Every structure is written in structure tokens, then in C-alpha cells.
Amino acid sequence: MHTSDEVQRRQNNAAREELRRLVSNRLPPSEVDAVAFGRWATPITELRVLSLSKGADACRQGFLDAVRTCPALGRLLASDPEERKTSWTWAELQKANFPDPVWVVPDIIPTGLATIGGRPKIGKSWLALQIACAVGTGGRVFDRQVSKGKVLYLALEDSPRRLKMRAVKQHWPAEVDVTFETEWPYLGQGGTTALRTRIEKGGYTLIIVDTLTRALGGADQMDLAETALTIGDLQRLAQELDVTVLLLDHHRKPNGLNPDPVDDLFGSTGKAQPLDGVTGLYRERGKKEAVLRVTGRDVEEVDLSLVLDGLTCTWQMAKEAGGTKRDSQQAVALAAIRDITAAGELAYTTKIAGVLGRDPSNTGKVICELLRQGLVREGVRQGNIIPLYATNEDEG
Numbered sequence: 001m002h003t004s005d006e007v008q009r010r011q012n013n014a015a016r017e018e019l020r021r022l023v024s025n026r027l028p029p030s031e032v033d034a035v036a037f038g039r040w041a042t043p044i045t046e047l048r049v050l051s052l053s054k055g056a057d058a059c060r061q062g063f064l065d066a067v068r069t070c071p072a073l074g075r076l077l078a079s080d081p082e083e084r085k086t087s088w089t090w091a092e093l094q095k096a097n098f099p100d101p102v103w104v105v106p107d108i109i110p111t112g113l114a115t116i117g118g119r120p121k122i123g124k125s126w127l128a129l130q131i132a133c134a135v136g137t138g139g140r141v142f143d144r145q146v147s148k149g150k151v152l153y154l155a156l157e158d159s160p161r162r163l164k165m166r167a168v169k170q171h172w173p174a175e176v177d178v179t180f181e182t183e184w185p186y187l188g189q190g191g192t193t194a195l196r197t198r199i200e201k202g203g204y205t206l207i208i209v210d211t212l213t214r215a216l217g218g219a220d221q222m223d224l225a226e227t228a229l230t231i232g233d234l235q236r237l238a239q240e241l242d243v244t245v246l247l248l249d250h251h252r253k254p255n256g257l258n259p260d261p262v263d264d265l266f267g268s269t270g271k272a273q274p275l276d277g278v279t280g281l282y283r284e285r286g287k288k289e290a291v292l293r294v295t296g297r298d299v300e301e302v303d304l305s306l307v308l309d310g311l312t313c314t315w316q317m318a319k320e321a322g323g324t325k326r327d328s329q330q331a332v333a334l335a336a337i338r339d340i341t342a343a344g345e346l347a348y349t350t351k352i353a354g355v356l357g358r359d360p361s362n363t364g365k366v367i368c369e370l371l372r373q374g375l376v377r378e379g380v381r382q383g384n385i386i387p388l389y390a391t392n393e394d395e396g
Contacts, residue, residue: 011038026056112276113235115247136176149205151178156214186217210248235274346387
């Protein structure tokens with residue numbers, strides 16, 4: 001006997017798949033009986049009629065109109081299938097093995113749908129080209145090794161001449177595996193479908209869209225339904241093909257108080273909801289220094305202090321005395337160790353993680369790197385605790 005929750009889950013999954021068929025993939029209605037959609041039967045039936053009588057475009061527009069009066073329909077389409085396990089005992093969690101997140105740029109750009117936002121002319125395209133070159137050669141970004149892959153770069157605001165000039169300035173080698181496209185169909189008008197086909201045929205692992213505004217065409221970015229639908233389509237594409245789609249996007253005018261890479265994205269809140277990783281590049285006009293703010297679903301929040309290298313036109317980590325990089329995870333952990341020690345307490349991995357509000361396993365990796373660099377040393381074991389001290393500090 002099925003519980004009401006199980007029935008609701010099945011109905012939601014069936015309705016979601018039909019919506020994706022009609023709205024995202026623009027296919028004719030399936031033969032699934034409308035009863036299987038539960039409370040979604042009426043709106044889906046109306047969309048089916050639109051699809052058969054007036055075509056896929058009318059069906060898509062009908063969906064957008066329906067979401068404005070029933071936002072839950074939009075959330076249903078954007079959500080993941082509810083077939084995964086959602087209830088865990090502590091005993092089950094202890095035995096479970098979860099795969100580590102997969103990264104294009106470790107700790108910064110995850111696999112999935114991600115964005116780099118910033119004000120116009122701030123250096124986003126230089127950073128995107130830098131990432132494309134690193135992936136295309138298996139190089140490094142911000143001292144982080146990246147895996148080699150094929151890159152498709154939709155340079156929708158650049159000419160071939162300008163792309164060549166910029167790549168030469170960044171000293172790209174001849175063997176970089178990057179393909180540029182300077183024209184592409186708008187995402188909501190066949191562009192996403194074309195992108196899927198191109199990825200499947202070309203075997204690309206990273207797709208850069210520069211910029212999202214140009215790729216959306218005339219779409220209203222303030223429209224919650226329209227942006228959530230288009231961005232949601234891209235997220236599903238990234239998930240299903242196991243690739244990274246990196247969007248270059250614009251920030252609205254800064255509020256001057258506390259920059260937030262999510263809130264600062266131009267347009268409706270629907271743009272940020274499907275994103276797996278969000279970064280914001282912040283720089284004052286005329287200055288080489290900038291801050292890259294990183295956040296996301298499986299991304300530990302961090303600020304990276306960068307400086308634009310005038311010789312290579314690439315962003316590099318800004319260094320401080322002592323070898324750590326400003327605002328890096330190592331620098332933040334080192335500061336926490338000093339603060340804890342100064343307060344007369346023992347600094348150890350779990351304690352440091354708690355102070356920073358971060359995962360102990362990730363903090364442990366940061367501590368190992370500090371030990372390797374000689375910036376931190378271990379003190380005398382006290383019970384189950386091995387205290388940590390910044391180099392040259394007394395043990396109290």
C-alpha cells in the first residue's frame with residue numbers, strides 16, 4: 001500500500017517530466033494519462049492543448065503565463081526528481097560514502113551551472129579566457145591545478161580579431177583545446193538545444209557563455225518565470241551531460257555596503273536559484289587589485305584577493321609577507337589559530353573549524369597545507385588533542 005507522500009512524489013515526478021518535455025525540449029505531449037499528474041493535471045492538460053493546436057512556442061509562452069499566477073508550477077519544473085533518499089539515521093550517515101564535489105577550478109568553479117558576475121569592463125572576460133586556457137591545456141588557475149578538457153567558448157560580444165589579441169596577450173600556447181563561437185541562437189529560442197547537440201558531438205567539458213545578457217537576447221531578465229525557465233534549462237543540461245556551463249553575467253549598481261555575489265546579480269531572483277556556484281568579481285575603477293567572492297551549493301564561501309598582472313593580462317593571487325595569500329583559506333585558518341591561542345585556548349582542527357563555521361574535513365586539508373608550508377607547527381599532545389601553533393609562537 002502506497003502512502004500519500006509516495007503518491008504525491010510520483011505525481012510530482014510525472015508532472016515534472018511532462019513539463020520538461022513540453023516546455024524545455026519542445027516535444028509533443030506524451031501518452032501518459034493526465035490522472036498521473038495529480039494536482040498538476042489541469043495546467044498540464046492546458047499546455048498539451050496549446051502544444052497540439054498552436055505549437056511549441058505557444059506552449060512555452062503559456063507556461064510562462066501560468067507561472068505568473070501559479071509560481072509553484074515554476075518551482076516544480078526547476079526542482080530535481082524526488083527519487084533520492086531524503087531521510088537518514090545517524091547510523092546510515094556514518095556508513096554512507098559520498099563522492100567529493102567535482103571541480104573545474106578547485107574550490108572555486110564546480111561542475112554544473114556557475115556564474116562569474118561583475119560590473120561591466122571590470123575584467124570578467126580576461127578571467128574567463130584565463131580559465132579557458134588553463135582547462136584547454138591542463139594548466140593552473142590561482143595556483144590550483146585544473147584537469148584538461150575541451151572548451152567551447154561562446155564569445156558573443158567579441159570579434160575574432162579581439163579574441164586573438166587577448167589570447168596573444170595572455171601568451172596562449174598553440175595547443176590550447178578551445179573553440180570559439182561568436183554567434184549563437186538565443187537560449188530561449190533554440191540556443192540551449194543547439195548547445196546540447198554541440199556538447200554531445202564535441203565532447204566539451206567546459207562551456208563559457210560571454211555574456212548571459214547577450215545569450216538571452218530580448219528576454220526580460222526581471223521576469224522571474226522567464227529567467228528561472230531558461231537558467232533552469234541550462235542547469236539540467238549541465239547535470240545531465242556532466243559538464244560545467246560558466247555564465248558571465250552583469251552586476252547591478254553596487255550598494256556600497258556589503259557586496260553579495262548572489263544578490264548583486266542583475267535581474268530577478270530566479271536567475272540565482274538554479275546556480276551551483278556563484279562568484280563575484282569586485283574591483284574599483286583604475287585599480288589592479290580586486291576581490292573574487294565565491295559561494296555556492298557545495299562551495300565553501302571564501303574571498304580571494306587578486307591582482308591583474310599587466311604583463312600577462314591574467315588575474316593572480318595577491319601575496320602577503322609570510323607566504324600566505326590574503327583572504328585565502330590558509331590565511332583565514334592561520335588567523336583563527338592565532339586568535340584562539342591568544343585567548344589562552346588550545347587550537348586544534350575541530351576547534352578551528354567550529355570558530356570558522358566550516359567543515360572539519362576541509363579545515364583539516366587547510367591545516368595540512370599550513371603544516372607543509374611551515375607556517376604552523378604541532379605542539380605536545382594533550383589527551384586526544386594535538387594543539388596547533390603559528391610558527392614562532394609560544395605554547396603558552
